[in-house]
Amino acid sequence: MRGWNFSAGPAALPEAVLRHAQEELLEWGDARASVMEVSHRGKAFEAVAAQAERDLRGLLGIPENYKVLFLQGGATQHFAQIPMNFCVDGQRADYIVTGHWGEKAVKEAAPYAKPHVAASSADSNYTVIPPRDSWDLDSEAAYVHYTPNETIHGVEFHEVPDVGGVPLVADMSSDILSRPIDVSRFGLIYAGAQKNIGPSGLVVLIVRDDLLQRNPRPLPKIFRYAEHAAQNSMLNTPNTWGWYLAGLTFQWLREQGGLAAMERRNREKADLMYEAIDLSGGYYRNPVEPSARSRMNVPFTLHDSALDALFLKESEAAGLLALKGHRAVGGMRASLYNALPVEGVRALADFMRDFAQRH
Numbered sequence: 066m067r068g069w070n071f072s073a074g075p076a077a078l079p080e081a082v083l084r085h086a087q088e089e090l091l092e093w094g095d096a097r098a099s100v101m102e103v104s105h106r107g108k109a110f111e112a113v114a115a116q117a118e119r120d121l122r123g124l125l126g127i128p129e130n131y132k133v134l135f136l137q138g139g140a141t142q143h144f145a146q147i148p149m150n151f152c153v154d155g156q157r158a159d160y161i162v163t164g165h166w167g168e169k170a171v172k173e174a175a176p177y178a179k180p181h182v183a184a185s186s187a188d189s190n191y192t193v194i195p196p197r198d199s200w201d202l203d204s205e206a207a208y209v210h211y212t213p214n215e216t217i218h219g220v221e222f223h224e225v226p227d228v229g230g231v232p233l234v235a236d237m238s239s240d241i242l243s244r245p246i247d248v249s250r251f252g253l254i255y256a257g258a259q260k261n262i263g264p265s266g267l268v269v270l271i272v273r274d275d276l277l278q279r280n281p282r283p284l285p286k287i288f289r290y291a292e293h294a295a296q297n298s299m300l301n302t303p304n305t306w307g308w309y310l311a312g313l314t315f316q317w318l319r320e321q322g323g324l325a326a327m328e329r330r331n332r333e334k335a336d337l338m339y340e341a342i343d344l345s346g347g348y349y350r351n352p353v354e355p356s357a358r359s360r361m362n363v364p365f366t367l368h369d370s371a372l373d374a375l376f377l378k379e380s381e382a383a384g385l386l387a388l389k390g391h392r393a394v395g396g397m398r399a400s401l402y403n404a405l406p407v408e409g410v411r412a413l414a415d416f417m418r419d420f421a422q423r424h
């Protein structure tokens with residue numbers, strides 16, 4: 066039997082999406098083959114690809130002057146590819162670092178830009194968001210990069226920061242589609258699919274047209290976003306299976322009532338989790354400043370780490386999967402992405418109260 070899956074990524078997919086894919090796995094439409102076994106340049110796949118883009122545009126309200134790309138390489142490749150495409154050698158790019166992934170993005174940018182950490186909450190072990198008026202931004206920077214949701218530390222921006230006229234670049238790998246956003250505030254949004262979109266191996270990138278005009282260095286076509294945009298993400302063979310599943314997820318999101326409905330549900334789930342932690346009398350703890358707490362990833366520790374192994378063993382036996390925390394933070398982590406129903410979070414909160422009673 067499937068359990069409630071709290072994995073941080075690759076993460077739970079909507080059960081309805083998996084069933085749909087299962088039903089047509091062997092014979093997809095009229096293809097007499099699976100979707101994985103047909104040409105990406107055939108009419109049938111092209112229709113799926115275009116529909117997925119239309120649905121994503123509808124869900125996020127993506128304006129006309131943005132391209133949507135379906136790429137590969139994971140978010141990690143794009144840590145490097147973004148400065149490669151948008152910075153001349155040694156040009157300053159500002160980074161707001163509120164956790165592990167922001168740190169990585171800075172390191173990967175270094176060969177192509179001069180990444181400047183304009184603000185960091187490393188001093189607090191990434192439990193706060195540095196106040197906006199403390200950020201050391203340069204109006205000449207190539208862009209400002211931030212991580213709206215830090216998946217490991219469980220720190221989330223609840224508002225889009227104002228960075229003036231400099232393009233804002235966001236690694237939305239772990240919170241894209243979790244609530245409505247105003248895409249026009251961003252120059253570039255990118256997200257690895259395996260948290261809130263589909264299977265790993267796919268990266269969705271939403272980029273404003275004017276950024277694609279930048280041409281800071283000679284690059285192989287495969288690394289140039291403008292080339293991918295000109296070829297509708299079919300410069301070479303895309304991840305067709307990932308693109309198809311992403312499309313099914315977008316349809317599922319529409320059926321759920323879109324992103325406003327997801328936001329309500331995600332808030333309810335996060336409230337259940339933080340309540341179970343905060344009302345435990347110190348049995349469970351989450352270190353993040355309340356205004357910066359993530360709705361997607363909830364790290365927590367037990368008052369005595371000697372109980373960790375037992376907590377994991379009993380929770381797994383109760384059908385609550387993948388709660389072990391990241392080694393950088395320790396303890397537990399419950400990831401509450403779109404595909405995890407409220408019911409699953411209720412089961413975890415009940416389990417936590419029961420566990421605290423018994424141990």
Ligand SMILES: *Cc1c(COP(=O)(O)O)cnc(C)c1O
Pocket residue numbers: 074138139140141142166212214215216236237238239257260
């Ligand atoms: C998971 C994650 C990444 C890394 O993604 P890969 O696909 O493994 O490269 C980067 N940024 C954030 C915010 C993530 O959650």
